[in-house]
Amino acid sequence: MLVLKNARLIPELTENFDEKYADVVIDGELIQEIKPANSVSIPEAQVIDLEGKTLMPGLIEGHLHLDLCGKNTFEENVESDSYRIMRCLRLAQDNLKKGYTTVRDVGDRNNITIGLAKAVNEGMIMGPDILTSGIIISPTEMGNEFFGTMYTEADSPAEFTKAVRRQYQLGADWIKIMGTGAVMNPGGEPGMPIIYEEELQAACRAADYVGLPVAVHCHGTEAIKMCIRCGVRTVEHSSIMDDECIEMYKKSDRSFPMPTMSPMINFLEFPEGKPKHYIEKAERLTDTLIKGVRAYKENNIKIGWATDAGVYEGSHGNGIYEFRARVNLAGFTPLETLIQATKNNAEILMIDDKVGTVKCGKRANLVVFDGNPDEDIEVLENVSMVLKAGKIVQL
Numbered sequence: 001m002l003v004l005k006n007a008r009l010i011p012e013l014t015e016n017f018d019e020k021y022a023d024v025v026i027d028g029e030l031i032q033e034i035k036p037a038n039s040v041s042i043p044e045a046q047v048i049d050l051e052g053k054t055l056m057p058g059l060i061e062g063h064l065h066l067d068l069c070g071k072n073t074f075e076e077n078v079e080s081d082s083y084r085i086m087r088c089l090r091l092a093q094d095n096l097k098k099g100y101t102t103v104r105d106v107g108d109r110n111n112i113t114i115g116l117a118k119a120v121n122e123g124m125i126m127g128p129d130i131l132t133s134g135i136i137i138s139p140t141e142m143g144n145e146f147f148g149t150m151y152t153e154a155d156s157p158a159e160f161t162k163a164v165r166r167q168y169q170l171g172a173d174w175i176k177i178m179g180t181g182a183v184m185n186p187g188g189e190p191g192m193p194i195i196y197e198e199e200l201q202a203a204c205r206a207a208d209y210v211g212l213p214v215a216v217h218c219h220g221t222e223a224i225k226m227c228i229r230c231g232v233r234t235v236e237h238s239s240i241m242d243d244e245c246i247e248m249y250k251k252s253d254r255s256f257p258m259p260t261m262s263p264m265i266n267f268l269e270f271p272e273g274k275p276k277h278y279i280e281k282a283e284r285l286t287d288t289l290i291k292g293v294r295a296y297k298e299n300n301i302k303i304g305w306a307t308d309a310g311v312y313e314g315s316h317g318n319g320i321y322e323f324r325a326r327v328n329l330a331g332f333t334p335l336e337t338l339i340q341a342t343k344n345n346a347e348i349l350m351i352d353d354k355v356g357t358v359k360c361g362k363r364a365n366l367v368v369f370d371g372n373p374d375e376d377i378e379v380l381e382n383v384s385m386v387l388k389a390g391k392i393v394q395l
Helices: 073-077 081-097 112-121 144-150 157-170 197-209 221-230 243-251 262-269 276-298 320-328 334-348 377-381
Strands: 002-009 021-027 030-036 046-049 053-057 059-064 100-105 129-132 136-138 151-153 175-178 214-218 234-237 256-258 366-370 383-388
Touching (some): 002 366, 059 334, 081 112, 081 383, 100 383, 112 129, 136 157, 157 197, 197 221, 214 221, 221 234, 320 334, 320 377
Parallel strands (some): 100 129, 136 151, 175 214, 214 234, 234 256
Antiparallel strands (some): 053 366
16 A cells, blocks of 8 residues: 655546645555545555655557657668567656556557557556557558558458458557558658548448447548548547538547647757658648647647657657647647646546546556646656556656
């Protein structure tokens, strides 16, 4: 049993407790009690005083790639699975050390992250909880070979149905589909749909049948509308929108945007050594992306929080880059971004019965910061302690 005393809580991220400071009792993997500060005395418990620190639910990363580290993609493609497995573990732990107790991996090579997630779930290794889509399902598209075995191709409703069932068979938690061209794909045009609506409908139907939610890589306007019509759970990036897209999001209780600001901003800020097509597309799309994220705020649309970590070097565990972008460029308050990265993501990813807020009975996936991150986003760099399933993380 563990008692976290004198913890400063964030009301918007705490349930069924109204005071600002508390003693939080953790028994095994779960939060057992939340009591007024300095009111708990359990002789046999380990006690940690958190005076001057903020305790909040563990951060949830909604879109990353543990099998990418921002190196030359062609070089990564030829590295052995055994090496990549160890690197995936290291990158997962890099995220955990920064307070990300849950991550969603939306595309790897050879289904490496499915095995990694199983090892974490079984307690073989310490890492964040991992939701994984395994391999991405894509229509045949120019430049797909750039990503090696990260894609499996499908070109009809029947082929998409079979591909979904295959990822389900292999143990995926999510289904990831390419809906438009990609910034990183040398042959892809981000605004252009590459999937037929009947193909996406078939994939969503097959996924619904086995209880798997669908995430779709989608930059362009018409493809965003297609995703919402088909009931896609998360629209990844969701960059290029018109007023109809916004209205469709406002009316939907099933489809949610998962914007990622930091990669394109990074491509422009640090262009040296990056492929030319990264820079060219980022120059065309970044202003539109920022405008779209501002529109989410202006229209009170629930959005997820994600970084696309893995697409540029040093991005794993460097979520502060995304937080800064949302605060400084899109106009969100620090508190609003923290809600996106905890409560919103838990609800959107459908794991809010277990994580996302500090609440009795929920999993003790928690992070402690020196200072007040809900007032100053830079405080997220000052991680004091991370707890995963009630255990203090020591890596």
